[in-house]
Amino acid sequence: MATLSLRNVTKSFGALEIIKGIDLEIEDHEFCVFVGPSGCGKSTLLRMIAGLEDITSGDLLIAGQKVNDLPPDERGLAMVFQSYALYPHMTVRDNMGFALKLAKVPQAERDVRVERVADLLELRPYLERKPGALSGGQRQRVAIGRAIIREPSIFLFDEPLSNLDAALRVQTRIELARLHERLGSTMIYVTHDQVEAMTLANKIVVLRDGRIEQVGTPMELYHHPVNRFVGSFIGSPKMNFIKGRVHSVSDAGVEVLLPGGGTVTVPVSAPAIAAGDDIDLGVRPEHLDVDDAGPLAGTVIVVERLGNETFLHVEISPDLILIAGADGACPLQVHDRVRLSVLAAACHVFAGDGAALPALARHPLATNPI
Amino acid sequence: MATRSRDMRTGPLLAPAVGLLLFWMIVPLALTLWFSFQRYNLQNPLVTGFAGITNYKLLLSNARLWVSILNTLVLVGSVLVITVISGVFFAVIFDQDFWGRNVARLLVTAPFFIMPTVSALIWKNLLMHPVNGFFSYVSRWLGLPVVDWFVQVPMFSIIMIVSWQWVPFATLILVTAMQSLDREQLEAARMDGAKGFSMFWNITLPHLQRSISVVVMIECIFLLSVFAEILVTTSGGPGLATTNLSYFIYMRALLQWDVGGASAAGVIAIVLANIVAAFLIRTFAKNLERE
Ligand SMILES: Nc1ncnc2c1ncn2[C@@H]1O[C@H](COP(=O)(O)OP(=O)(O)OP(=O)(O)O)[C@@H](O)[C@H]1O
Ligand SMILES: [Mg+2]
Numbered sequence: 001m002a003t004l005s006l007r008n009v010t011k012s013f014g015a016l017e018i019i020k021g022i023d024l025e026i027e028d029h030e031f032c033v034f035v036g037p038s039g040c041g042k043s044t045l046l047r048m049i050a051g052l053e054d055i056t057s058g059d060l061l062i063a064g065q066k067v068n069d070l071p072p073d074e075r076g077l078a079m080v081f082q083s084y085a086l087y088p089h090m091t092v093r094d095n096m097g098f099a100l101k102l103a104k105v106p107q108a109e110r111d112v113r114v115e116r117v118a119d120l121l122e123l124r125p126y127l128e129r130k131p132g133a134l135s136g137g138q139r140q141r142v143a144i145g146r147a148i149i150r151e152p153s154i155f156l157f158d159e160p161l162s163n164l165d166a167a168l169r170v171q172t173r174i175e176l177a178r179l180h181e182r183l184g185s186t187m188i189y190v191t192h193d194q195v196e197a198m199t200l201a202n203k204i205v206v207l208r209d210g211r212i213e214q215v216g217t218p219m220e221l222y223h224h225p226v227n228r229f230v231g232s233f234i235g236s237p238k239m240n241f242i243k244g245r246v247h248s249v250s251d252a253g254v255e256v257l258l259p260g261g262g263t264v265t266v267p268v269s270a271p272a273i274a275a276g277d278d279i280d281l282g283v284r285p286e287h288l289d290v291d292d293a294g295p296l297a298g299t300v301i302v303v304e305r306l307g308n309e310t311f312l313h314v315e316i317s318p319d320l321i322l323i324a325g326a327d328g329a330c331p332l333q334v335h336d337r338v339r340l341s342v343l344a345a346a347c348h349v350f351a352g353d354g355a356a357l358p359a360l361a362r363h364p365l366a367t368n369p370i
Numbered sequence: 371m372a373t374r375s376r377d378m379r380t381g382p383l384l385a386p387a388v389g390l391l392l393f394w395m396i397v398p399l400a401l402t403l404w405f406s407f408q409r410y411n412l413q414n415p416l417v418t419g420f421a422g423i424t425n426y427k428l429l430l431s432n433a434r435l436w437v438s439i440l441n442t443l444v445l446v447g448s449v450l451v452i453t454v455i456s457g458v459f460f461a462v463i464f465d466q467d468f469w470g471r472n473v474a475r476l477l478v479t480a481p482f483f484i485m486p487t488v489s490a491l492i493w494k495n496l497l498m499h500p501v502n503g504f505f506s507y508v509s510r511w512l513g514l515p516v517v518d519w520f521v522q523v524p525m526f527s528i529i530m531i532v533s534w535q536w537v538p539f540a541t542l543i544l545v546t547a548m549q550s551l552d553r554e555q556l557e558a559a560r561m562d563g564a565k566g567f568s569m570f571w572n573i574t575l576p577h578l579q580r581s582i583s584v585v586v587m588i589e590c591i592f593l594l595s596v597f598a599e600i601l602v603t604t605s606g607g608p609g610l611a612t613t614n615l616s617y618f619i620y621m622r623a624l625l626q627w628d629v630g631g632a633s634a635a636g637v638i639a640i641v642l643a644n645i646v647a648a649f650l651i652r653t654f655a656k657n658l659e660r661e
Binding site: 047050051052071072073077078079081082083085086087088089090098099102103146150 | 552554555557558559560561562563564565568572573576577579
């Protein structure tokens with residue numbers, strides 16, 4: 001139904017540039033998630049797309065049409081706000097039908113459409129209630145209903161689940177995924193939540209400081225981060241970074257000298273790297289294993305048992321603490337001495353400027369880059 | 371939030387304060403009631419004793435009382451309408467960002483801090499005076515006939531003065547209410563296609579409804595007893611044109627020295643105030659409930 005393109009879009013508040021040139025294509029039917037640290041401009045970008053903030057420079061195109069100067073209600077978008085922003089003095093029915101009422105849709109048709117959406121979201125029993133008499137999850141659904149009823153070509157969500165409790169968040173997340181499948185519309189979704197981003201998205205956009213760091217499928221971002229920032233941002237617990245030195249460079253990859261003397265050979269291509277260069281070795285917790293023959297020795301300082309798995313915080317040296325994923329049944333205790341081995345094939349090497357060295361082989365789940 | 375029932379009996383702790391307030395209220399009320407059934411005129415100390423309902427009979431058959439009740443209602447009603455409409459208007463205006471907003475806000479608020487007598491004098495002598503007043507100056511400049519406000523449109527003049535004093539109150543309350551209007555709600559409404567008047571009518575006004583009720587209730591209490599403005603400007607005249615109930619009582623008590631009759635009128639005023647209060651509470655109280 002609608003594609004969305006951002007062409008070198010910027011936004012300044014006064015002299016302060018918040019969005020510093022964004023180029024992005026969002027395809028039809030896509031579920032695109034914006035992630036990034038707090039204050040990086042996710043909400044601002046979403047609000048610019050919505051038409052609630054004007055665009056300082058650059059072009060915003062919806063279905064090929066430039067819409068920079070179109071008011072919000074004429075862009076064919078609907079937005080779900082973090083605080084739901086329901087109209088407290090109106091019943092659920094009127095809340096959902098408000099846009100139609102303003103568009104002068106006759107009462108009878110309005111009722112039909114409201115009821116259809118209410119059925120879809122299981123809100124039928126609450127139609128005559130005011131938002132104040134609903135639970136958080138029900139309010140959330142009304143907010144989504146208010147967006148759906150306008151049959152927008154693109155949905156915008158700004159952290160829609162952050163006010164829900166954990167269980168409801170999971171449930172609503174699944175409902176959203178199903179809704180996306182059923183409606184088939186394009187969705188743009190801002191979140192802080194790793195899991196939401198990874199599970200919902202076809203495409204994740206990682207923002208930092210008003211710029212795009214990387215765009216890709218969740219698996220692509222997870223397995224092939226283009227730089228240290230994306231590597232540390234995607235994944236929970238975070239990727240470990242080990243300061244190392246290049247020992248040798250060969251066709252098989254880069255051999256990295258670890259603290260404590262061991263080496264690992266990471267299969268990345270390294271045209272611009274030579275022996276002796278300082279690099280950061282990125283290792284995700286699940287790629288560090290407790291192994292008596294491993295090259296890294298240290299002391300367990302924290303044990304986080306989640307039941308199905310255990311995270312060990314291991315102090316290798318006072319300024320290097322690694323998080324290692326272990327089995328749920330791992331018997332290790334705090335103060336135990338352990339050795340860790342590194343799954344070299346899954347490691348990342350980041351050069352001095354933070355850029356990742358390209359892997360020699362793509363991960364099977366991230367083979368076709370966007 | 372649920373209020374928890376306490377284990378301790380709070381009655382004895384509250385009793386002194388409640389008792390004092392009750393005493394404070396009951397004594398004047400009882401005295402007024404008592405006097406209203408007495409023959410008691412300060413100019414004629416020989417006529418004394420229990421009057422039965424004579425004072426009330428005389429009053430209720432007195433057309434002046436009914437005129438003053440009507441005047442009271444007209445005054446209260448008009449001022450309420452004017453202040454609420456202007457208050458909403460200013461609240462919406464001051465919610466926008468414009469150059470000089472703080473100064474404008476100060477100017478709109480200022481009349482509230484002027485004593486009623488002083489503001490009445492300002493209006494009487496500086497603005498509405500048929501010879502020296504600013505309004506007459508303007509009409510002369512425009513070549514229009516000069517209006518002698520307190521003679522030609524006395525009630526309207528009083529309404530203007532009292533409204534001028536009470537617009538700031540309505541504005542203050544409603545500006546505060548505007549600030550609590552959720553910005554995301556406004557943005558959601560914008561996404562839904564509301565703008566200009568439809569935004570005001572569907573979002574802003576319903577949001578202000580509760581505060582408007584508060585303004586109406588509080589103003590009512592004060593407007594029922596407007597006095598200084600009338601005393602200073604028209605003294606209730608010409609004829610009875612601007613005599614409201616409190617001015618009527620004043621005339622009875624302190625111009626005719628009829629304590630009995632004035633007390634009876636006072637009791638009637640209390641009844642009237644209660645009728646108005648009951649009416650207000652029926653109309654507005656449900657707005658004050660939580661949504
Ligand atoms: N109206 C404004 N005027 C000035 N600066 C603003 C305005 N709105 C946002 N900003 C700034 O723009 C930056 C980005 O804000 P934005 O709300 O987009 O962040 P975000 O990525 O959504 O953060 P969060 O994850 O905390 O919601 C912030 O530094 C913020 O202070
Ligand atoms: Mg935000």
